[in-house]
Amino acid sequence: VTPEDEWQSTVGRKEETDKFTHTIPGDKGGRYYVGFFHYENDQDAYFGLNWKELDDGGGSIELNPGSKGIDVANHQGNVNWQEVKNDGYSFAFVKATEGTTFLDPYFHDNWEEMKDVGISRGAYHYFHPNIDPVQQANYFLNTIGTLEANDLPPVLDVEVSNGIDANGIVNSVRQWLDVVEEGTGRKPIIYTYPYFWENSVGNSQEFADYPLWIAHYDTEQPRVPGGWDDWTFWQKTSSGSVDGIAGNVDLNVFSDNPTDFPSTGGNDSSDNDQWEPYIVQSGDTLSDIAQRATGDSSRYLEIANYNDIDDPNSIYVGQEILVPRNSSTGTTSEDTDGSNKQWEPYIVKSGDTLSDIAQRTTGDSSRYWEIANYNGIDDPNSIYAGQEIQVPGNSSTGTTVEVTTGGNSETSDCNSGEDSEVQTFKAVIQEYEDGVSLYRSEDRSAEIDPNLETTLVIHGWNNNPEDLKSVSDATRSLGDQVLALDWRNPAEKLIIDGGPLSAAGAIAPVAKQATKWLLDEIKIKPDKLTIVGHSLGAHVGAEIGRRFTERGNQIKKLVALDPAYPATIYDINSTQSWQQSVTRLDLAATESLALVVQDSKEQIPNLDTFLKHAWNGGIAGDNDHAKTAHQSFVIDFTGGLPFKNNVDYHGAVAKVYADFLNDEKQIPSDLQKDWYGNDGGLLWWSDTRKTHEGVIDADYLSGEINKLTYVNGRSWFGNAQENTDWA
Known part of the structure; x- marks a missing residue:
């Protein structure tokens, strides 16, 4: 050479x-x-x-101080890594796995293409503390295979609690780190964000000797929790723009005080191996063969390289390959886990995933790739109800395939075993601040059917789902499955820290977790999902809609009920920037509707007038933000108290929407857009303040709608021609 x-x-x-x-x-x-x-x-x-x-054993990684990088997951879709590199980004972390069943469908392509273009690459695992950490670690190791010398260390993404207390999280994290460090010979990196680590992990200092990747946005320097002296990687924003990636992406920077990532001396056991022939059997994967031959499934890449197999997923029945016989373990390539199993037909049911089917038929959800390969399924996420596939009948488990979705149960015997395992999504999940849950509003223990028309109802600051019971009941009466997102704990905890302004710091974390539940666990159909949010809950709903859209799954409809003021300066993720605009309503869903209390018709030139109208007007809702919806209507309340009560009117908007649903009212087809101001006044055709579609007169106490006033035409002078409906 x-x-x-x-x-x-x-x-x-x-x-x-x-x-x-x-x-x-x-x-x-x-x-x-x-x-x-x-x-x-x-x-x-x-x-x-x-x-x-x-260097034998892995060498070390070096990045230049201040190097720019990104991190991506499946919602970024296909990435053009050459364009990313040309845009000045020298490293990237990609999602590999989550829990024990989710493999990012883009991981293997991303992993190989980053190497091809010369981007330093790292893989991360999204951690769930309520799932066996050793199983999670092994699932991750099996997925990433053998790290190469210039790969970045493995990453553990710690940002949800799953209802586990701080001590439980610390113990689970420690177990995962130990297994992965032993399996890779590399000290893993911990990813987290300050608020979560300080509050949900008790600001533990136990892991200060591990490299820290901190997520902290809109700040000059990130806050470093948990006894770490400094950060190694800093995720600065989630809304970056990079060539080669459609939509927003997380942007990162490497420390100005860089640290090499040395190998911890992982043993290369191949020197102790003698290789012997093995004939590939039906249902085999290289990771299975590696597990049986060496006791370590992550060595499948070693077997692939030894046999000049370019694609580890491309082996075929009857192929002769060489496998190691490891003298230190005495392991042979004899089949010990049922790879001689018989395959049987199975009809895919509503709500099935390949990982669920693999778990029920083999006892190992990570073997879904085996089922996909056997059936020639290129995309494991693309199976559909009614599809017939072949699944292994595992004599060691005697598993019966049973699916429970939305209360219905269907069973197909895959073997003659007596016991059955039921895979369901149990709806109550405790998360963020140990006080956020998502459930069927009428029954917290009921299963959620991802295929039904669904409405998610989200309460606002200092409220709970019961405050929106009228909306939930009215929606359910129309036939929708109704879910409630209960986030009262972070909202109420933060009252003493500044009320709604401070509680807004929970908007982004709560929305992020809710999106994961809806898309990744429940697998809700976005085109069947309507979100109704009140006050701060409207902003949570919009943020969920934005996250769906970023992942290429726009929700059907968003309804914002008096979305909380001031929407342009909320700190939605506790970074204390106070200058973050919440998501526009029309960008969060295919359709969007806003109902907002009219502003005072008087100008507010000074503090005295402002305080007067804080009680006598509609300033709790942000009328300027409401107008970003596809359609927005101003509410003029009548009845009740002899004066306008800002706080009570704010809550009464929910009653108005419930009456709208109960009477099955429809928006008039001849309605013209943008004729009314924030105070409900009809404006001249050229007035730029005209931004709402109509004015709803409603009773304050009952929420009953008296009438809708709207514009349905113009005279030849340009004057508006008003009409009424719903009287």
Whole structure:
């Protein structure tokens, strides 16, 4: 191989040339990285070889201080990594796994393509403290395979509690870190954000010797919790824009005080192995074969490389490969976990996932790829109800496939075992601040059917789902499945810290977790989902809608009931920036509707007048934000008290919407947009303040709608032609 500085040669221009890289054993037990390089301009093509010796056991990673990077998951979709690199980003973390059943469908493509273009790559696992941490660690290790010398250390993403207390989280995190560190020979990185670590993990200082990747937005320097002296990576924003990625993406920076990531001396056991032939059986995967042959499923890449198998998923029945017989374990390639099992037909049911089916048929949800490969399913997320697939009948478990969704149960015997395992989504989940839950509003223990028309109802500050019972009941009477998002604990806890302004810091974390429940666990159909939010709950709903949209799944409809003022300066994720605008309503859903109490018709030139109208007007709702909905209506309350009560009127908006549903009212088809101001006044056609579609007269006490006034035409002078409905 030519010396490093002399590899480049010039030849005439030629057609596209293949690129490849390969690692080979060194003369003294080391390893060499050998690459064929190719570059073209308008006249010439260049090619040659380069090499460098690597430290045995993994070497170390070096990034330049201040290097820019990103992190991506499945909701970013396909990434053009060459464009990312050309845009100046030198490292990236990609989601690999979550819990023990979710494999990011883009992980393997991302992992290989980052290597191909020369971006330093790292993989992360999204951690659930209520799931066995050792199983999570092994699932992650099986997915990422053997780390290469220039890969970044593995990452544990710690940002949800699942109702586990601080001591429980610390113990689970420790177990995961120990297993992964032993399996990779690398000290993992911990990802978290200050508020969560300080409040849900008790600001534990037990992991201060692990590299910290901190998420803290809109600040000059991130807050470092838990005894860490400094951060290693900093996630600065979740709304970055990078070439090669559609939509927003997280942006990160490497520390100005960089630290190498040394190997911790993971053993390369291949030197102790003697290799022997093995015939691939029906249902085999390389990770299964590696587990049986070596006791370590993560060595499947070693077997692939030894046999020159480019794609570890491409082995076939009857193929002869060489597998290690490890003298230190005495393990042979004899089938010990049922790979000689018989495959049987199974009809996919509503709500099924391949990981669920794998769990029920094999006892191991991570083997869903095996079922996908056996059935020629390219995308494991693309199965559909009624599809017939082949599944393994596992004699060791005698599992019966049973699916419970929305209260209905269907059973298909895969074997003659007596016991059955029922996989359901139990709706009550405790999360963020140990006080957020998502459930069927009429029955907290009922299952949630992802295929039904569904309305999610979200209460506001210092409230709870019972305060919106009239809305839930009216929606249910129309046939919808009604869910409640109860986030009273973070909202009420923060009252003493500044009321709604401070409680707004929970908007983004609560919305993030709710999105994960809805999309990743319940697998709700976005085109069947309506979100109704009141006050701050309207902003939570909009943030959920934004997150759905970012993942390519826009929800059907968003209804904002007197969305809380002031929407333009809330700190929605506790970064204390106080200058974050919440999501526009029309960007959060395919359809959006806002109902908002009319503002005072008087100007508010000073503090005295403001205080007067704080009681005598509608300033709790943000009328300017309401107008960002596709349709917005101003409410003029009548009846009740002889004066306008800002606080009570704010709550009465929910009653108005319930009456709208109960009477099954429809928006008039001849309604024209943008004629009314924030105070409900009809404006001249050229007045830029006209932003709402109509005025609703309603009774304050009952919420009963008296009439809707709207514009349905214009005279030839340009004057508005008003009409009434719902009288």
